[in-house]
Amino acid sequence: MSTLVLVHGFWHGAWCWNEVVPHVVAGGRLTVAVDMAGHGLYARRPRWSTEQPYNPEAVGTEVSPVADVTLDDAAELLTSQIKRIGGGEPVTVVAHSAAGPVLTRTAQRTPELVAHAVYLTAYMPASGVSAAAYTRLPEAADDRVAPLLQGDPAAIGALRLDFATDDAVYRQGLREAFYGDVDPVLADAATGLLTPDGPIGVMLGATTLTRDGWGSVPRTYIVCTRDMAIRPGLQAKFVAEADAAFPDNPTSVVTLDASHSPFLSKPGELADLLIPLG
Template identity: 35%
Template sequence: MTTNDVTEARGTDRRPPTLVFVHGTNSSSTLATGLISELTLRGHRAVAVDLPGHGRDAFYPRSYQAPQDLEGLATEPSPLSKITIDDYVEHVVDVVRRARRHGPVILAGASQGGVTVSRVGNAIPELLERVVYVAAYCCVDLPSLSAYLETPENAGSLLANVTGAIAADPAALGVARVNWRTADPERIDGIRECLAGGFTDRQMGHLLAMLEPDETAAIPLTEARGQAHTWGRIPRTYVRFTLDRLIPPALQDRFIAEADRLTPDNPTDVRSVAAPHVGPFDLPELVDIFAELAGR
């Protein structure tokens, strides 16, 4: 199938689509397990990918294990320091190409996963039926994720509650190393307030156990803008999380507005779910949204 064939086929290929889901920072496909399972049980094709250095390839420093060696945690090298956004994009492009052999592909990303979604959309717009941002960074006017952290719309973010748990200098190690295994109850409550407002202690324990300590530090600084002539051709949906304290709703709305100004003939399909930043992603209303998009 040629590029032109695929472009012409968007919206006309009657085979069921495959949802490809990209996780966010310090995370893995595990956080989307519930969503993928629910969609599969409803008869949809869905897969969550592990980006390079995550999931089965995640790195857990020896100093991260109990009893923790905090001095070692601040200095122990990480293989993720050599991973770049190009590695993420190459991996997801390969997954999309394989899935596209069997029908249309919907590419979704959560949080920092939105950077990868936009870059993949720039690279292979003809292979994507739709892109979906789930409380995700969707950079358009400003060049990088980090640039949006300085905007007025981000003023309500509680990101500092998480960065306060960073155990090493990202500039020195090349990774953002978060000590999710901290025993400090105030730190845990701060992380909960930022990422998981309303989670019970048991839910919070599960979340902290699933998160991974290391994330390549370069991603927030990388060029992340969707381009009008590539990414801008793809139908897109933005799922707003109205209880998000990491990416405030005001910043999510800015992403939507910027995208719509860039491509006025391709406006964003906007949905809203009353959820904190990490969902969970198997919330019935979120599953319903993806089931509807997959069933179009």
């Protein structure tokens, strides 16, 4: 079977798959986790996040050091990673959350490199629609992430979270949004590894989808039924739109009774779902 390439969502890094990888490898599947553009080893932290004393005003006004990262940039990086990992052979790519539009752009441009596209409670935007557009829909109205965002994304160039604050209510909001079913000690450790800025360009880019591009790639959507960041209703909308556009290549759907971060709360169960794909 093809190698699994795991791509994290906004604010996270390849580290978030650490609990999943051993399960997948034990199941006989090669797997590699990579960093997305603007994250992990490619992250650049705004000054306010490390400077002392803490300056709450700067949180909402400082222009992000990853403001220039676009969807094209993220897709080009992912393409180079899967070429290197697969040695030119197709791989199965698992995209979480905001990595979804990056996978979509990559699969549209180079469908021969993607054996299977797996969306783990991820944005899977329709043709010509940005991921950001979905955040304004009724299906996203009660998500827990939007109230946590700091500053004007258009002005600072990022979707920004404040991990430096000691506001207990805000920090509890972070846990509820991302790690509702994760052990609190593990959730605190994960929060300490997050980076503040997700480049807005990734969410604003849109991809025109074609039947012989993205529409030709087998795809699976893993619905997380307790997700408070990308609500189940919005996840269902992604699938419905994809199937309406490409009915000859319907989306395979599986469900997981988990929050937005099953790689931390249910790594074994998630691995069991991923191992047979592609």
